[in-house]
Amino acid sequence: MRFHHNLVQATVDALHNIFNDGKYADQAIQKILKRDTRWGSRDRGFIAETTYDIVRYKRLYAEIANVHEPFKPADLWRMTAVWIVLKGHAVPAWEEYYNTPERRIKGRFDELSKNRVYRESLPDWMDQLALKELGGIWEKEASALNKQADVVLRANSLKTTPAELKEKLQSEEIAVSQHERFPDALILKERANVFMTQAFKDGLFEVQDAGSQLIAPFVQVEPGMRVMDACAGAGGKALQLAALMENKGQIIATDIYQSKLNELKRRARRAGAHNIETRLIDSTKVIKKLAGKMDRLLIDAPCSGLGVLRRNPDAKWKLQPEFIDEIRATQQDILQRYSTVVKPDGMMVYATCSILASENENQVQEFLKSEAGATFELVEEQSLLAHRDGFDGFYMALMKKK
Known part of the structure; x- marks a missing residue:
């Protein structure tokens, strides 16, 4: 493989922004990619994928390179040298790589790989917590969460079918495959900028992991219902709910x-979803006014995000153990407050993109034992794990109000 100095320099700059300046990886990479309009898709792909890979294995590469935060530019170049050697490529004869100890790099890798926190590049506290909650499967899950995630699309049934979308994408030279477990999902065979396609501009699909696509159907909505999507964010699941409801009824x-609700409105216009109404939670009045009026409630709760580390590897280094405690309290508070909007015989789904029982099953059980949860019963719960299901990790619980 031939390396280009300006592309590796761009990678080093992106890593500096992520590690030293605390920028989110996706934002840092997007900013770097705007630097040179002459870069083609391969150049841009190299910068993005190399940056994500080094972020993913930061602890391992830093230990092998014998560098420590805050990283100096020379430290980041040494980490890229480690990446090049471990990928089996020849180190370029550049000044930054002068006297790169290739044999020592390989030896240190063999030595450190015996320890999971280095092999899978994990903070000690995260490894200990996940091992405590997941037990023996954590070994496989930790490895799976370091694999690059597929790009998955959800066909927008308001405008097309998966088969029709597949043909349109192929006409734009984007090859996709289908998966029997996820009926609306199309998986890219090769990574591509799908946002530049006419199919995207026409609102024929959204980018959404296959695991995430299971949550909206789990809510069991029907056309004409009143549905609330709490913690809706930019609206990925609200758009899917609108499609399942055939634009009939109301989604709040x-x-x-x-800012997230504004983005939801923009996406809804493109998708042709007309039954979504946005409401900003700026006081307790919003929830009180809806008490007992919703047929369905989706709580896509804020969480640690440990199930989606494949997409957000920098979260490993940004998360702190105190945040886990704080988010658990937030999750329970949301369950207690928002559950009041469900009408008798109505149902709600509590979902997270976490793999920890303390954010999932335990939260549901605590809620059901509370005064607010006494009128609900657990109907069904599902979990997805990266090593078992091949996509992001999710949890969802369906509860019915008696």
Whole structure:
């Protein structure tokens, strides 16, 4: 493989922004990619994928390179050298790589790989917590969460079918495959910028992991229902609910951030979803006014995000153990407050993109034992794990109000 100095320099700059300046990886990479309009898709792909790979294995590569945070530019170049050697490529004869100890790099890798926290590049506290909650399967799950995630699309049934979308994408030279377990999902065979396609501009699909696509159907909505999507964010699941409801009925999408709701409105216009109404949660009045009026409630709760580390590997280094405690309290508070909007015989789904029982099953059980949860019963719960299901990790619980 031939390396280009300006592309590796761009990677080093992106890593600096992520590790030293605390920028989110996706935002840092997007900013770097705008630097040179002459870069083609391969150049851009190299920068993005190399940056994500080094972020994913930061602890391992830093230990092998014998560098420590905050990283100096020379430290980041040494980490890229480790990446090059471990990928089996020849190290370029550049000044930054002068006297790169290739044999020592390989030896240190063999030595450190015997320890899971280095092999899978994990903070000690995260490894200990996940091992405590997941037991023996954590070994496989930790490895699976370090694999690059597939790009998965959800065909928008308001405008097309998966078969029709597949043909349209192929006409734009984007090859996809289907999966029997996920009826609306199309998986890209090779990574591509799908946002530039005419199919995307026409609102024929959304980018959404296959595991995430199971949550909206789990809510069991029907056309004509009144549905609330709490913590709706930018609306990925609200759009899917609108499609399942055939644009009939009402979806009230709420969030505490107006900017996210504005993005939801923009996406809804493109998707042709007309039954979504957004409401900003800026006081307790919003929830009180809806008490006992919803046929269905989806709580896509804020969480640690440990189930989606394949997509957000920098979360490993941004998360702190105190945040886990804080988010558990938030999750229970949301369950207690929002559950009041469900009418008798109505149902709600509590979902997270976490793999920890303390954010999932335990939260549901605590809720059901509470005064607010005494009128609900657990109907069904499902979990997805990366090593077992091949996609992001999710949890969902369906509860019915008696």
